[in-house]
Amino acid sequence: MTAAYDTPVVLDRRDGPYGEVVLRRHGALFQIIANGCFLMDTSDGRSERLLVDAAYDALDGRPGPALLIGGLGVGFSLAHAAADRRWGRITVVEREPAVVDWHRDGPLGQLSAAALADPRTDVVQDDLVSYVTETSDTFDALCLDIDNGPGWTVTDGNDSLYSPAGLASCARVLKPGGVLAVWSAAPSPDFEGSLRNAGFRQVRTEEVPVARGVPDAVHLGVRPG
Structure with a gap:
């Protein structure tokens, strides 16, 4: 029984616009796999929550800030933001229709249902690279969690x-x-340099220790006023 319980079970597998995406259950955890690459699971979420909190703290208390979240994932960042009444409108851009479906009508809804029902929340199905290039909307914070x-x-x-x-x-x-x-699965001094070269100020990195290996990281930069 233990061996069977520890074997990942595929709940859904789809060919999306950017390749194969898979939702698995491994014991009590849900996992998202893209093109054979492990993306995330529901084991922790501390660094995803830090992503949102660190962004808010860097805004120095401006009222009702608008938040753009890049990537719905397993829903940690969205759920955490929606639970904080200090945020104003919350827009989530997710390019994979399957991920949106897993939240709206599937098992990941147990993590995000309240956030998706929040009137401040809007889910946009689009590629984030295209969205930030083409949208006319503006935000107070942009939290990116679309890659490792x-x-x-x-x-x-x-x-x-x-x-x-x-x-x-x-x-x-x-x-x-x-x-x-x-968000990053490891600190990147090179990316800090990229942020500074792009004109961002107050560039810094916050780290979250993990059980094994290098810590997760959140890289932050402020657009000049």
Whole structure:
């Protein structure tokens, strides 16, 4: 019985616009796999919550800030933001229809149902790279969690988001003094340099220790006022 319990069970497998996406259950945990690459699971969520909290703290108390979250994932960042009444509107951009379905009508709804029902929340099905390039909307904070980090992207096209042009697009959707927060599976001093070169100020990295290996990290930068 123990061996069977410890074997991951595929709950859904789909060919999405960017390749294969899989939702698995491994014991009590849900896992998302993209093109054979492990993305995230529901085991912790501390660093995803830090992503949101660190962004808010860097805003220095501005009232009702608008938040853009890049990537719905397992829903940790959205759920945490929606539980905080200090945030104003919350927009989530998710490019995989399957991930949106797993939250709206599937097992991940147990993590995000209240957040999705919150009138402040809007889920946009789009590629984040395209969204930050094309939208006319602006936000006080942009929290990115679409890859395993700037140097470990899920698809090759995501590389452009961390390039000078991509970071310029991120800055474009931020209001003056707005905050960019980027989740990473490991600290990246090189990316700190990229943020500074793109004009962001107050660049810093916050780390979250993990059970094994290097800590998770949240890279932060502020768009000049």
